[in-house]
Structure formats: C-alpha cells, structure tokens
Amino acid sequence: MKKTILAIGLALIIFTGCGQKPSAEPQTLILATTTSTENSGLLEFLLPAFEEEYNAAIDVVAVGTGQALQLGEDGNADVLMVHARSREDEFMAAGHGVRREDLMYNDFVIIGPATDPAGVSGTSDVVAGLQAIAAIEAPFISRGDDSGTHIKELSIWEEAGIAPAGEWYVAAGQGMGAVLTMADEQQAYALTDRATYLARTLEGIDLEIAIEGDPLLFNPYGVIAVNPDKGDHIQADLANTFIDWLISMPTQEMIGEFGIDQFGMPLFTPDSQLWREAEK
Amino acid sequence: MLEIAALSLRVSGVALGISALTGIPVGAFLGLSRFRGRPFLVTLVYTGMGFPPVVIGLFVYLLLSRNGPLAAIESAIIPALFTPGAMVLAQSIIAFPLVAGFTMAAVMGVDAQLHLQARALGATRWQTAVTVLAEARVGVLAAVIAGFGGIISEVGAVMLVGGNIDGRTRVLTTAIVLETRKGNFDLAIALGVILLGLTFVANWALLRLQGKEE
Numbered sequence: 069m070k071k072t073i074l075a076i077g078l079a080l081i082i083f084t085g086c087g088q089k090p091s092a093e094p095q096t097l098i099l100a101t102t103t104s105t106e107n108s109g110l111l112e113f114l115l116p117a118f119e120e121e122y123n124a125a126i127d128v129v130a131v132g133t134g135q136a137l138q139l140g141e142d143g144n145a146d147v148l149m150v151h152a153r154s155r156e157d158e159f160m161a162a163g164h165g166v167r168r169e170d171l172m173y174n175d176f177v178i179i180g181p182a183t184d185p186a187g188v189s190g191t192s193d194v195v196a197g198l199q200a201i202a203a204i205e206a207p208f209i210s211r212g213d214d215s216g217t218h219i220k221e222l223s224i225w226e227e228a229g230i231a232p233a234g235e236w237y238v239a240a241g242q243g244m245g246a247v248l249t250m251a252d253e254q255q256a257y258a259l260t261d262r263a264t265y266l267a268r269t270l271e272g273i274d275l276e277i278a279i280e281g282d283p284l285l286f287n288p289y290g291v292i293a294v295n296p297d298k299g300d301h302i303q304a305d306l307a308n309t310f311i312d313w314l315i316s317m318p319t320q321e322m323i324g325e326f327g328i329d330q331f332g333m334p335l336f337t338p339d340s341q342l343w344r345e346a347e348k
Numbered sequence: 349m350l351e352i353a354a355l356s357l358r359v360s361g362v363a364l365g366i367s368a369l370t371g372i373p374v375g376a377f378l379g380l381s382r383f384r385g386r387p388f389l390v391t392l393v394y395t396g397m398g399f400p401p402v403v404i405g406l407f408v409y410l411l412l413s414r415n416g417p418l419a420a421i422e423s424a425i426i427p428a429l430f431t432p433g434a435m436v437l438a439q440s441i442i443a444f445p446l447v448a449g450f451t452m453a454a455v456m457g458v459d460a461q462l463h464l465q466a467r468a469l470g471a472t473r474w475q476t477a478v479t480v481l482a483e484a485r486v487g488v489l490a491a492v493i494a495g496f497g498g499i500i501s502e503v504g505a506v507m508l509v510g511g512n513i514d515g516r517t518r519v520l521t522t523a524i525v526l527e528t529r530k531g532n533f534d535l536a537i538a539l540g541v542i543l544l545g546l547t548f549v550a551n552w553a554l555l556r557l558q559g560k561e562e
Binding site: 212213214238239240241242246250252253254255 | 429511514515526529
C-alpha cells in the first residue's frame with residue numbers, strides 16, 4: 069500500500085514537473101474574486117492575454133465578496149475583484165488596500181413569464197414594476213438565502229415601500245439556478261443576474277426579461293491592490309501592472325465584447341475611468 | 349422551527365405509510381414465492397435499496413415538471429411540483445425498496461419448516477404469508493425503521509421536488525443546508541439536534557409498538 073502511494077506521488081511529481089515551461093519562472097499573482105466573474109467565464113476569457121504578455125501566472129481564488137475582502141485583509145491575496153461598493157470603501161479606509169479602480173458592471177434583471185400577468189414587460193422602472201407585481205400578487209420567487217442577490221432584491225422592495233409576504237411571495241432558500249428553474253416551473257417573476265439568466269436560456273427556459281436598465285439594478289465591480297505592508301510576499305508591482313492593464317482601453321473593450329458571440333449580448337459593461345472619459 | 353419539524357414528520361410519515369403498505373406485501377411475496385424472473389426482481393429491489401435518493405428526486409422532478417409527462421393530466425392523485433405531495437411521492441419511492449428488500453430478507457430467514465407446517469395444517473397461501481410475516485415481525489419492523497431512517501434524513505430529493513420553500517416545503521434537512529450556507533451554524537446544529545431527537549423518538553416508538561405485541 070505504502071509503495072503504491074509512493075509510486076503515485078512520484079508519478080505526480082514527475083508529471084507536474086514535465087508540464088512546466090523551461091523558460092523563465094513566471095511571477096504568480098493571487099487574485100481573489102467573486103464566483104460570478106469566475107463562473108461566467110470572463111476571467112478565462114481575459115487572463116491568458118495578460119499572462120502571455122507579462123509572463124505571469126494568475127491564481128484565481130473564487131469566493132464570496134466578503135471572503136475575498138477577508139483574504140485581502142489577511143494578506144493572502146494580491147488583487148481583489150469584488151462587487152460591494154460600501155464594503156470596498158471600508159476596506160480602503162482601513163488601509164488594507166492601496167489602490168481601488170472602477171472596473172465594470174453587470175446588472176440584475178427582473179424576469180417573468182411571457183404572458184406577463186402584471187403588465188410590467190418593457191419598463192425600466194424596477195420600483196414601479198415590483199409594485200405592480202405585488203398589487204396583483206403575481207407569484208414571485210425570491211432567493212431567500214441572504215446572498216448578495218437576495219440582499220439586492222430586499223433593498224429594491226424596501227425602495228418600493230413593500231414588505232413582500234403571502235402566498236405569492238416564495239422564499240426558496242436556494243441558489244440562482246434553482247430559483248430560475250422554480251420560476252420557470254411556476255411561471256413566476258424573479259430577480260436574477262443577467263449572466264445566469266442568459267446561460268440558462270441556452271438550456272431552454274420559458275422566461276423573458278421583463279424589467280431591465282434601472283440604475284438600481286446595476287452591480288458595479290471594483291478592483292483593489294492589497295497593501296504591500298501586509299508582507300513581503302505581496303506582489304505590489306505586478307498587482308499595479310495588472311490593474312493598469314485591466315482598466316486600459318483594449319482590455320475594457322474585451323470586457324464589453326465578452327459573451328456576445330455566445331449569448332447575443334455582453335454580460336459585463338466596461339466602466340473604468342479611462343473608458344468613461346473616452347465615451348464622453 | 350416547529351412548523352419545519354412537523355412538516356418533516358408529516359411528509360416522511362405519510363411516505364413511510366405508503367411504502368410500508370406496498371413494500372411489505374411485495375417483500376413477503378418475493379420472499380415466499382419461486383417463479384421465473386424472481387432473481388431479476390430481487391436484483392431490482394436490492395439495486396433500489398442503494399439507489400441515490402437524489403436521482404429518484406430528479407426522476408420525480410422530471411415526471412411532475414411543467415413539460416413532464418404527467419403535467420397534462422389533471423388529477424387529484426398526481427401532486428404538483430414544489431408541494432409536500434411531491435415530496436411524499438419521492439420519499440415513498442425511496443423507502444419502498446428498503447422496506448420491500450428487508451422484509452424479503454426477514455421472510456426468507458424464517459424457518460422453511462414453518463411454511464410446510466402451515467400448509468400441512470390446511471392454511472391457504474394467504475394465511476401462510478400472514479403466519480410467516482408474524483414470525484418475521486422483528487425483521488419486518490427493522491425494514492420499516494430502515495425505510496424511515498432513509499427518508500427522514502434525506503435531503504437531495506426533497507430539495508429538488510419540494511424546493512425548500514419557506515413555510516411550505518422547508519423540512520429539517522433542507523433547512524440545515526440553507527442555514528449552513530448562510531453561515532448560521534448555531535441554528536443549523538439546533539435543527540440537526542431536533543432531527544436526531546425526532547428520529548430517536550420515532551424509532552423508540554416503533555420498537556415499543558413491537559414490544560407490546562409480544
């Protein structure tokens with residue numbers, strides 16, 4: 069038994085050794101980010117270009133926004149890509165980060181059945197839309213799991229002055245995918261991020277976007293360089309280079325193109341300061 | 349929390365009743381008769397005993413889905429997706445092979461002399477079966493307990509077909525998953541303790557039931 073383990077171990081060492089490039093050792097950057105950027109395939113789409121150009125390897129740690137910020141605070145990551153503006157500002161104020169840049173945003177949409185019983189389709193006023201849904205008590209599926217999306221939904225209900233409750237308001241306590249499935253089965257309304265919704269339409273789902281485009285539904289992402297005072301292992305220079313590259317026009321253009329060939333529309337909207345100035 | 353525990357007991361209790369009413373006769377039949385195709389059916393039951401509950405959940409989900417084969421049929425017997433009825437259906441299917449399989453094993457473990465004696469004394473096939481079942485009652489009870497244990501603790505299928513809807517289809521196991529994901533470990537542990545307590549009490553009650561008969 070021991071011999072087998074030893075043999076497997078040796079084999080692994082040899083194989084992984086073979087995989088490495090003979091050229092100069094690439095510098096490694098640890099990027100802590102949210103699952104949304106990883107799962108959507110955006111990082112896979114963007115990062116190889118940077119790694120190629122700068123002979124760097126980027127290790128992506130995909131966790132929740134809260135945990136990503138914690139990783140930065142503990143000095144276990146070099147760069148953070150997260151979406152919780154108030155938490156990001158606290159992080160910077162506490163001196164855990166040395167640089168923060170706007171990067172991009174994606175958005176949430178209200179999806180619903182094609183029959184649109186609440187008559188909200190095509191509007192961009194999410195507050196009025198939710199009020200209309202609540203008024204006729206059309207079924208609405210909520211995440212109900214304290215996730216970022218759930219908190220977003222609750223904040224919009226609050227904005228609408230409604231405390232949703234009753235037979236029509238279903239707190240699923242499950243992930244986005246499960247909620248979309250449930251909304252499809254029940255022909256109900258739901259709040260979802262656009263990327264997950266678009267990915268599901270490829271698998272066949274009978275729900276349409278009812279409300280989109282309200283600034284309340286925007287979900288901005290920031291990128292933060294962790295304070296190098298956290299330790300010598302923090303790759304401050306490479307982190308800076310990486311952020312410069314992310315907010316540069318060519319990369320921003322790549323972000324704006326990501327998803328078009330697959331979904332017919334982009335999943336993220338570029339939003340760096342450079343981009344905004346160029347757009348004016 | 350009480351509501352959640354009550355729903356857990358209700359769903360698993362009804363499912364257990366259904367699977368006992370169907371599983372015990374089927375198990376007894378398989379244990380007592382010899383016919384062509386029996387080995388195949390026995391293998392099927394044993395396979396069912398080890399079948400992942402979540403796959404059964406998936407099967408029931410597809411069956412009841414809006415695009416599923418049963419959707420077009422309007423019937424009071426066919427439950428709707430994301431209702432306790434759908435959960436009962438899934439759990440009945442999960443518990444059935446457990447009850448049938450263990451009953452069969454228990455019946456086969458009864459001394460073959462007993463059947464012969466019963467038959468010799470002029471018992472009908474039906475009476476023989478009842479006699480053998482009575483003799484094997486400890487094993488049959490174990491079958492029912494195994495079925496109960498299999499479904500009260502099950503999470504995958506009830507999550508799929510029930511949907512973990514607050515106040516409607518949330519049971520102890522799905523609530524534990526949710527609270528753990530939210531990071532509410534205290535609440536999750538409390539729910540776990542309740543689940544453990546309920547299972548203990550239910551098994552104790554079943555054993556008492558048997559004790560009284562003796």
